Amino acid sequence: MSHRSLLLGTAAALALFAGPALAEGPTIKIGLAASLTGDFAPYSEAEGARCMADQLNKAAGPDDPKIEILIEDSRSDAQLSVSLGQKFLDEKAQVIAGVPFPDALIPMSQMAASYGATVYSAPNTQVEMHEVGLDNFIAGAVPDPMNAAATAVAVAAAGGKATVILTSEDGASWSAKTPEWFGEALEKTGGKVVGKLAYSFGTTDWSPQIAEIKAFADKPDTVYVCGPVPDVGILVRQLRSNGFDGIVAGCDGFDDPSLEETVGNPAYLDKVMFATHGVMGDGGQIDQFIAACKAAGYKVNGIFDALGADMVQVVYDAAKASGSDDPVKLREAIRASDGSKTVMSDNLSFKEKLAYPVKTIPVIGFKDGKRVVIADDVPVFVPYLK
């Protein structure tokens, strides 16, 4: 045997034995048709997801999973979300998400089913997604009826007994039904709904609705609305300047850092309260994560970025547990897990409900213009959900 043959043989033997040691963990692709622009841009989870993926990838060992985030702007458009979802599936994404509303997520889930992929919508709260029997859909947030119930308990505790609810068809059940569920839960506490009014997203002049509120025979002490900022911030400002000093309550749509600036006068925020997904402003895990991401150059905005980060953490943990990049095994691992330690929760688990987590719901109020947590419980009575 020549010297050269001996070297080649040795190299081949080394390569053969080194094979398993060089094996890498699975690479998981998460495709986000994110609302980088348009109506739902304040509620995008994309930057938080990117930041968390970066943190996990940097900390990962050679056998650990790698997370690859694919992001395209859906312009808050449902149809564009669906098209982008198809593109991500063609790029072999195991997990996809789009505009967090059923008109985007239901067709995306149906499409993803044939690929075995999962639609994991971090900010989705709408009950429609849990009613149509989609096996491959997971929401990162609790459904709206739970959010509404938590708010009702807090409103009742603050003395709210008679509410006007404002509904809009523009955000499907999120903006149309959540107020109804709030009313139902408030009635359970002994309160009542004294009036219902309609509005459209993009409303900048609430004068007609405010005139109606003032004209009700039963004077309301609470106004409830589930809509986006700046609309809800403008409503608070105009209600206060028209002399309404009761409670203004709402849902996670209020949870954008621009709410306070939109309202303007810090005194107007007294008796404003809303249920959301996690506590910020207390220097806790979420604040630390957001600060770290900002320092790393990510344009994170708030609580919805933390939801995006949680999604990446949950997927990462599932990939690690399953040791596979197979999308079906990944989903099974997510649902089988006893829980992940995430930015927003010490134990985020989908084991009980499979399609959404069960966790406490913080209700945020204001003191001297600053956010404070006024409740953080799992509501006992939850309307609509069986």
Next chain:
Amino acid sequence: MDYAIQQIVNALAFGSEYALLALGLALVFSIMGLVNFAHGEIIAVAGYSVFFAVALGLQSVLGAVTIAIVMGIVTALVFERVAFRPVRYAPTTTGLLTAFGVSIVVQNMLTLFVSPKARAVPVLGPLNQTFFIGPYAVSSLQLLELAVTIVAIVALVLFLNRSLLGLAIRAAARDFSTVRLMGVKANRVIATGFALSGFLAGVVSVFILARRGSVEPDFGSAPVIKAFVACVLGGFGSLAGAAVGGMVLGFLDVAILVALPQKFGGLRDALTYFLVGVVLFWRPQGLLGRTVELGDKEV
């Protein structure tokens, strides 16, 4: 009764804003035959100019109003010079497409270079104070809108009827070629029309900012759709029609909001457009529009 009067005040405020918006569109259309859907982006640029000025330390309401109006005029003139002048002699559909193009480019630039999210601009808040006259809550902004709309209409009518340039604009709206044969410079007439339109856009931007307290890239585009409907309703090409169309649309909006049962709230826009359709079925040329020969379309 109190309630009805309160809602009439609200409808007047809605109508005033729509009328101002519609006048801006109608001015340019009457001169160039162009439906300038980029009018919304003139409003947006005026709003963002105030945002930048505030970021640089501006605190004065008067300063913010001046900046919005000046930037409205400048932006309208820039759009005319850069985008619309090159297609002045092209078919109207080319002009329409150019307007959409300008609108999308500006929105995308604001999204990319500023932010897709709303940015707070609280400086004009003092313009929007609520006070009570007996049982009626009246916003200073509502009164301002109504007053400014009336002044704007009167000033426009005087300008168009009494000044040489105004007469040239009116004549150009009828027959541009003849006006040019009489020595009037087309560029001057059209630029003046755009400048007036930009002035109105700046004023509307002030009102929207004062009420909303924030700017975002599609800040002006949604209101312009309402303005377009108001123009069609009043009769495209007629300045008086634009003002009347805006007012009627404002009253329709409030009346439907108030009268429609809550469970049919989602049909509000559909009902508005249905009623506009009914009016146009009765008067296809709009409330104050001229009948235009559209040719024989009999089967």
